[in-house]
Amino acid sequence: MEEQPVFPEVTLEDSKERVYPFSEFAGKYVMLTFIYTACTDVCPELEMNLAQVYNSISEEYVGEDIVFMSISLDPEQDDPDTLEKYRAYFGSDGETWRMARITDEMELNALLDDFGVIVIPDGYGHFQHNSAFYLVDPNGILIEVMDYIEIGTASDNLLSILKEEASDL
Known part of the structure; x- marks a missing residue:
């Protein structure tokens, strides 16, 4: 977190079978x-x-200023059909809010390493793995790692960031 890593350029495949680079979300926050x-x-x-966090964010922000993404740690098993279910x-x-996988093992491992996600x-x-909410800013930089159990805190933090961003425009 202190290093504020940049989200590496990876290719995602989501539950709708769309394939795109992470840079598709440039200019938006990604939770x-x-x-x-x-x-x-x-x-x-x-x-x-x-x-619950997703549902707490005002519709004015979702999709415009922020998107949510759940990335699979198991791209072999988590094909688009499985992710869709x-x-x-x-x-x-x-x-x-997309469910996606990174099929290139080197790309996935680089992302996990950069973000400090341990997968055993x-x-x-x-798999044994650490869990949290990760917030990437519009420039692709990891700016927050939040406790996934503290839903209210994560929602409040996210809303504060989004409101501050909106007031800066």
């Missing part, structure tokens, strides 16, 4: 989580909490 759909532990809670469980619209495969198709 991120890292998940995998076979997770039965922290990932469902992480996504339910992200849904997962998306529906949490009320993600697939547009202003257990050998049985599951």
